Structure formats: structure tokens, C-alpha cells
Amino acid sequence: MPVVIAHVSDIHIDSEPRAAERARRVFDHLDALPADLDLVVLTGDIADHGLDAEYAGAREAAATRHPLLICPGNHDDREAFRRTLLGVPPSTEPVDQVYRTDRFVLALCDSSIPGQDDGYLADTTLRWLAAELDATPDDVPVLIGFHHPPVELNAPFVDRIRQFGEDRLAGVVARRPNVVAFLAGHAHTAAATRFAGLPLLVAPGVVSTIPLPWEGDRPVHLDQPPSLAFHVIDDRHRVTTHYRVVV
Template identity: 45%
Template structure:
């Protein structure tokens, strides 16, 4: 069995509160009777994109297993590249990566648009992705990025999802993708996109209630809700299984 711990949106900002929420998730993983095979963090690693914030991210996610990280809309390419162990061709923006862990391949896309909250993939990025997906892969294949392309039926969050998603869907259709993994909306979500499972990790820093749920005390997000994560379980000959967990203690 291959286990992916899927984290998202820690928004480290130099405060003890943000650090401790991420630390509670990491401590939960450290308590497993067997380590996960890989940790994937789908963006908004830092809250302001500052070098000191990325130093904190690196320190808090210093684990004995591979840790894969990609940018979100709060991240900034240059300090992220300088402060974190990303393996991305070129310089600056975007920060696309291909990472192999065991027999699994992770295609990590940068859907961020500098200075904006929504996501977008350029024609050049889609061309790069098509080339990567044309390469043969023997094991499971995951495509991960920050901004989900599907609406959550939330009047605010739906403004900030991946824009112009149809050309992206055209690249993904028919490819042997095990699942698409995203974050950004601070909710654990299971849906589909381009014929593939689309699995969204909960937010670590906060949770965004849906419009018909009890409203958060301070507006858009509930900073008191427990941090969460997704565990994706891959077993030979079996469908992918995802378990969502809320971490109520450190």
C-alpha cells in the first residue's frame, strides 16, 4: 500500500497560531505506526510569500519522507524557489515540477497568477503538461495544483477557482491519471474533473463554511475549526481510497 498525506493551505505567517496548526497535523503523521510514503502540500504554504515564512515551512515540514510542495495564490515564486526544495525548470514563475516517489509520479502545476487570487494555466503551461503526460508511467499518476477548477457553490470562493478550465480538461481527458489533487478552498471535497477523481484537501489554517452552514464568527473563514488533511491510499488492483481527518489535538 502506498499512502499519500495530502495537506494544504497552512498559510504560515510567523504567528504561533499558524505554526501550531501545521505542527498538530505533522505530529499526527509522526505518530503513525508506519510512515506515509509521501507528503504533498498543495499551496498557500506562506501567507505573504516572505523568505522567513518559507524558512518556517521548511523547518516544520522537515520529515523523514519525501515532501512535495507547490505554490498557491499567497505564494511568491522567487522566495519559494530560494527557500524550499522544489525541482522546477527555469527561474521565476511558474514553478512546475515532475517528482517521482517510488513508482508514483506527481505532476505539480503552478496555477497561481502573480497578484491575483484566481488560478490560470497559460498555453505554454498546457503544452508543457501535454508533453509530460505523454511520457510512459508504470505506476500511479497524480496531477496536483492549488486552484480547483470546479465551483463549490460558494459566492466568494467560486470567484477564485481555476479560470478557463476547458483547455486544461482537454489535455487531461483520456490520460491514465489516478487522481487530481488540489487545495485552496479550505474544505475537503470529492468530485470529478475531465473524467478523473478530483480530491481537495481541507485547509490547515482555517475552514470556509458553505453558505447554508453556520457562519464563521469573523466572516469568510472559521479559524477555530480544527485543521484537516486527506490520506490517499493506493493498493494494487484496488480503487483509490481517500480518508479525510480533522486533527483535534496536537
């Protein structure tokens, strides 16, 4: 069986029921699958304003029977994220986490910058990532996830606040051939491109969709249905992504 990872992003839980209902619809869809997923990854913008009450709502909206790994985005607050979402002692340090199995590794990096909308991987995060890669056997495929895409996506609103300093990340993955893909959110549009010679797979936004320049000048679409990505890693470590709308 291949590795199957569900990728959900940008649930933006707030005090209104709309965002929580859309997130719950996605996680209910995943929980109703007949198969067990290897992992669900949620790539940031969990709480719309980084509030503890929003993280309490997110715990319910994103509860799942599958293994789950969550990183912060620009809307999140590291202290409240740790305290209320993860249930660990609060700190303002980057929330870097790794999920290890014999079949794959997912290193989930915190690309947020407290108080800013753009992204950057701190030197401590890159050193942590390099150590995690060094600790992984050469025959185990590695996915690297974060909130902010490290390249432009031809989506002007998001491109202005993408992840910068990306050459440092490219340097970390160079000569580490078991890295198979990068995963990101933040763009609120399902997208696939390339970074550092590898696939960069962007999950759609659950809460909303950001239109592209050729789709008109509305700032955001609220009426499109929530959706998600399934990333599949086969025996040869090739990654295939399926995007799925949840009606």
C-alpha cells in the same frame, strides 16, 4: 501494499505562532505514524504574504521524515518560494514539479497567477504536464495536483477565485487513461467532486475552515481543528480518500 499519499494544504505561515503551531501539529502527526508514507503533498498557500521569513518558518513547520512535494498558491511568491523554501535559484516561472516512482507519479502544477487570487495553468505548464504524461508507462497511475480547484465547489468565496481555463487541462488528460485523480487545496474545506470524468479531491485548510452558505455567514472558522487527507491507490488504480482531523 497500496500507495498512501498524505495531502496537506493551506498552512498560511505568517509572523504569528498560531499557523505554524497548527502546521507542526499536522506534520508531527504524520511523522509519528508507524508506517512510511509514499509521499506527502502540500498544495499551496504556504506563506501568508509570500515573504522569505514566512518560508523560513514553513521549512520548520512542514519538515517531515517522509518524501515531500510542495506547490505554490495564490498567497505565495514564486521567487521567495524557490529561494527560501526550495533552496533553488529564484525565478518567476511556474513551479512545476514531478515525483516519480515505479508505483505512481504525481505531477504537481503551479496554478498561481502572480498578483492575482484566481488560478490558471500557463501554456508552458500544460505542455510540461503533457510531456510528463507521455513519459509515464501506461500501467503507472498518475495523480495531477495544483492549488486552485478547476470547478466550482458550491463555496461562493472560493468559486470566484477558482482555476479558470480548465477545458485546456481536460484536453490534456483526455485519452490518457492512467490519470486517476486530481488533487487541490485553496478551498479550506475538505471536499470531493469530479472534473474531466475523474475524482477531484480537495484537501481541507490547515490554518482555517471556510464555512459553506448553509452554515451561516461567518467568513472563516478559526476554531475547527486542522485536518488532512490520505489518498490511497490500490492495485487496480482505484483511489480512496480518507479525511483525518488532527486534534
